[in-house]
Amino acid sequence: MVQHCQTRFDTAFAALSDATRRGVLEQLGRGDASITELAHRFHMTLTGMKKHVGVLERAGLVETEKVGRVRKCKLGGRRLEEEAAWIERYRRLWAARFDALDEVVEELKRKEKADGRRKRK
Amino acid sequence: MAAGSESEPVKNRTTAERTSDREMTVTRTFDGPARLVYEAWTTPELLLRWWAPKSYGISFISCEADVRTGGSYRFVFGHAGSEQPMAFFGKYLDVVPGARLVWTNDEGGEGGAVTTVTFEERGDQTVVVMRDLYPSKEALDADIESGSAGGISGNFEQLDTLLAELCGG
Numbered sequence: 001m002v003q004h005c006q007t008r009f010d011t012a013f014a015a016l017s018d019a020t021r022r023g024v025l026e027q028l029g030r031g032d033a034s035i036t037e038l039a040h041r042f043h044m045t046l047t048g049m050k051k052h053v054g055v056l057e058r059a060g061l062v063e064t065e066k067v068g069r070v071r072k073c074k075l076g077g078r079r080l081e082e083e084a085a086w087i088e089r090y091r092r093l094w095a096a097r098f099d100a101l102d103e104v105v106e107e108l109k110r111k112e113k114a115d116g117r118r119k120r121k
Numbered sequence: 122m123a124a125g126s127e128s129e130p131v132k133n134r135t136t137a138e139r140t141s142d143r144e145m146t147v148t149r150t151f152d153g154p155a156r157l158v159y160e161a162w163t164t165p166e167l168l169l170r171w172w173a174p175k176s177y178g179i180s181f182i183s184c185e186a187d188v189r190t191g192g193s194y195r196f197v198f199g200h201a202g203s204e205q206p207m208a209f210f211g212k213y214l215d216v217v218p219g220a221r222l223v224w225t226n227d228e229g230g231e232g233g234a235v236t237t238v239t240f241e242e243r244g245d246q247t248v249v250v251m252r253d254l255y256p257s258k259e260a261l262d263a264d265i266e267s268g269s270a271g272g273i274s275g276n277f278e279q280l281d282t283l284l285a286e287l288c289g290g
Binding site: 082083086087088090091093094095096097098099100101102103104105106108109112 | 132133134135136137138139145147149151152153154157158160161162167170171172174175176177249251265266
């Protein structure tokens, strides 16, 4: 786990070591953009921008999604928030079930106790 | 914590976490022996009383569970806001009475998880650990993206929101 985090940090720092990539992040902070739009803005070829976005994507700093023929880029991390929210909903569903299960178990315990007393008599 | 009135007994906490790319784990402790928790988990009449929480507005229509290795189950739920009932079904892959249950979740087709529940007695308590192992990272991600937690809450929460909007809420 620690090793996993370390690798992620390293990848993120390496991704941030480049001025263009920092610029791309700043740009995406203002709004989502396609790779073509980013290439334009930073006066780069499409292939060059694809490489930069690839590095940012692997570091989890940017997420891309293909919409039709366009690859849209947005800041990363939003997915993690969605995942955390989903896990919390999942936890709450099971917590609700288990709180109801508590009552069933209590009842079975009481029943077992009563049956035990009856048998001893 | 402010939640709940003071006279209510304190509930044991349910934890949930994504334990790997393709696995979700839920843990909960129960104040009772493993055989009773297991009994509540494997007897249809008892399952009916806890699997569909009232607070979610869902109710059982039917509950069949042939709890033995190779046996199958089928739970059908209804919801006040939906005409179509929802069915959850699958097979029990492994059954060790009082200790372990493994079943498939087949309602979603091939991307369904395999659920393993273990019941471990510690003193007067039983620790229940439930693991949903998906066939791939993509399958778990897809469930997360669909927003439906446990096949239930997402759908119904969305439906509730929709109903509230339609009713001018």
